[in-house]
Amino acid sequence: MLTWVRTGRASAVCVLVCAVLLAVQQVWYFGGWGSPETRTLVTDATYVPLALAFTVLAVRVAVSKRQEPRTRRAWRVIAVAFVCQLAAHGSWFVQSHFLETTAYPSAADYCFLLFSPFMFAGLLMLPGQHRRRRDRQKLALDALIVGAGGFIAIWYLLLGPILNASGLTAWQRTFTAALPIGDLLLVLAMSTAMLRRHQPEVPAPIRLLAASIALTVSADVSYSWLQLNGGFTGGSWPDLLWLDGCFLLVLAADQQYRRPRHATSRRRDRNAVFLLPYAASIAAYVLLAVQSSHLPINPYGGMIFGAAVLTLLVMARQSHALRDNREMAVTDGLTGLANRILVTERLDLLAGQPIRSGRQSAVLLIDLDRFKPINDTFGHEAGDAVLVATADAMRRVIRDGDLAGRLGGDEFAVLLLNLPTRQAAGSIAARLLEELRMPVVFGEHVLMVEASIGVAVRDDPDASGETLLQQADTALYAAKRAGRGRFEFYSDVMDTKAREAELRRAVAGDELVVFFQPAVTLATGAVRGVEALVRWNHPVRGLLGPGEFIELAEETGAVVPLGAWVLRAACREAAGWRTGIPGSDALRLAVNLSPKQVAQADLVTTVETILAETGFPPDRLTLEITESVILQPDPLTIGRLEALRDLGIQLAVDDFGTGYSALSYLRRLPVTVLKIDRSFVTGIADDPEARSVCEAVVHLGEAFKMTVVAEGIETAEQATALIDMGCGIGQGFFFHRPLPPADATALIRDQFASRLP
Template identity: 40%
Template structure:
């Protein structure tokens, strides 16, 4: 376009200077201008429009060129400053500025029609005579509607999610910062942020496929838009995370009511390819204020509240408070310390004995990871295992514990030959199973340590089994075919089903300590324990009771025919040296 304009200017000047027949010169000049693929206008020294070429007449919607004075240009051609109702000022018209000696480029002019706005790009330049005086101005212009639409679409795409068509994180951050600025200017302005994360979305995505997962996200986006006001914003941050910005709310109760409305709306089933699905979500709520200075702080606090909602059981909302932030900082420090502890091999494995309930003979040990923190002392697994699972560190811990436990039991077999029947039980996390490393990890540990496969028991919780029953069952069969024993841990706390139990290659069921600790003769927990023991007998596998803390509990279990047990009554988890002493006493 610029080269075309340069050529136009040079040709116009050359034609003006040619000392040839005037009629022939004007004819050639007109032919040149008429052939140009852009609109071309010529103004005399007063600014009057004296010529329009063919393309120019089409763009300006006129049949022929008529001389138009400079002060009538904007009204005649209905030209306005872009995105305003202001007629284009005479003094800013590019051709008028060119008559003052400027070379001008502008794309802020719009031509208004009845139902159409035409954006125009203009380049104007002065034409000088032999004395260096500006005698004309020539302007080249073109309709840039297609380019503007493309640019607008690019901007829209950059600020919106391609799947759900909701605003994305970039647009959300802009709006959050504007809300913060408004709150700082006007203390009466209140707003709120709701951070949503769909519960168990990965299960839907993995089991139904990503295409159906996408349909779930689209349906969720529509439901969110139905709940909020037109002035509010629903955005997708990515994955199954959404965020709502509620503006100009009366008080915090509006945000709470909106969160409750979302939970209720999502409780109604959605239909995805003839499947009825119920989706739930956890929500973190933050009440905005002038105390915030950046959108990232709002998102951070909403995320903290969301984490609390997840931790409290999901399908609920939690409102952020200062205590949550303090706990989040502690958790972040705990995560950093745990990473260092793994890297420095500061974790330890303790061993809790498992005895025969009937004769009190030692049969095996359960390997339990412990963390002796260098400054905080022994940190409970309750505090760090959850962090390890959420961050993925649990896979590294699992692999290390399997290796260490196999090595320790192999050493004890050599040290105490009469105890070669002893087995070691190791808990396996969901992450270790999902990452498909378990078989290789276990086989490598057995090969390196020389521990017989039937002396290793892997404990899998019910909930892990249910997450992907077909895959997990196949995996357990692979391990069982290698001679490795399988135990179903925390039995009774998950989604127990006889159908999957009959198909699992299980060697034992572990009765969760929550039943054993609250067991009294004849009460509900007693009946559950009794039923599990009866079930294990029918399946011809062992029942192992966890959490035995009183003699009465032990007597009840013995009376019910429970084969094995563990708990503080028998022995607490022991460090390796203390466990070795126990084995020495067993020898004597």
């Protein structure tokens, strides 16, 4: 049967069958059908399949790798307790209907008694949150209060009458007293397990176990009381409680198996759980008042009443202290807003609620712009004044029922609930920006502050509170990059992780394509070589230029496999030209290397492998590196570049002059080509200063005996000016735009066909 219930469908069928059996028994009982003997037979027969079901399901949990090791260990002991229950119900059914015995205690009674210590141990072994010593002491006190209240009730109802009952042997008296003591242990263990929960909510399996034990203890107490007052007969009302408790054990074992290994909380039961000690104390006093109602008011009545009132007043005082402590724990001391703890709790609560049609929820993440200079210039008191003013502005804007909190430093969060539309979140964000632009007066200084806001609208029911906060942070980062003092909505396009995964899939799925921009002899316009430029043929957004994704690739490291793909694709295409177009052997191919590629220890091996695979000769390849590589090259970098040079590969410095190039490194590095950035070329035809700077760079390249290539040539005047300076090679839109492979092939065929004799 264990193998059969491993599947989710079989487990559901098992639970459904148990529910049907329980329903049939309940209908049979309340319908009053059949004789008392028949009702007893039906009731006793229902126990056995229920006990078999919860035992098998508990064993499934105990051996399941889906559960945490501590959870499996606890459920192994609980499964032993369930086995005792199964043996007890089976023995009871056999002895009641097939054996003529009235011995007390019977085999079934012993099995019922064994259930309590095993269940007690299993419940205490359930995993809980790691606590400090003081918290463990508080937990023990709360559990003992519940146990003490239960002890008073059990003493009044059972233990006292058992000790005074006549007609019982010493062993029968001891055994009869052991049953309610076992129930008391179950109450103590169950209250401990609930109070020691490791999440904001009590997990469903523990709640079901608690309900089952509550019904079982109530039935046990009723059974013992009936035994002391006339004898218990099968098929009576305590059986209804026992049967319902058995079905809850079935549900508890099934829910524990289905529960994810790291489940997120969906609701908070904190207040209800922590009422247990108070409820136990009140119940004990009510029972004491009932029992002492016949005593004289003087002195006993007044003393008992005073003790009860005093205890209630202490409880009320403690509840206020707990509320004050709670507010202190979840409130930011400077601004009076919620702190990160409360914001996180409310986010988890928000994530657990279903998404309603026509209602929106959103998270706003707010970061103050230029806050650090205020702190550094005017001191922390000025910074605190700005933070307090920010909190006041947020209170003026947000609605009742929304939550504003400070996460730390100058970062704030706002949770907006029940918005009519997505645009309503944007309207509130805009009003916040306007309020936060108000100047803050600090002494003789007027401090001007602005803010950037990221807005994440909840539209994924499975998104956790942490995910919503991350999305708002991503949108905040986008707002800052867009110029600050504004807000941005989160979209999947902003998600770095999702975009990185999408980019890596594009590399693996051949969504990238290499375009080629020719470099020409400026005097004649003849093609000297081509530069490989990557494009992304996005399935949704169309053809994307490198500006749309190269920065992301650099940030995430995806540029390493992307760069290798570009080099391989470009070399393969260029090798095809050499084979199919006569005279194109002299054509050079230039491919960009990112700084992260240069930093790879296997760079030389990767390049060698690609050249060997494609058949492209290394002496026709130029690898272009950026100024960031030559600024402070380490010995390993220099060694890798020299190894590439030794293969016959030319090295070029791309976009020269845009960074902070150190000229001394141009002498040390094996660089033979200098590419002038387009920013120096623009304006050389009519701006004498720009012309002088560009000419200086050309002469610098000549001084280092480098080939100089000018980029970004867009007019004939620029080309003429570069020729006059002594620059012989260039590329730009004036000559050729970047071309797809087919157009580049056609251009090269035309160029070299015209040179054939």
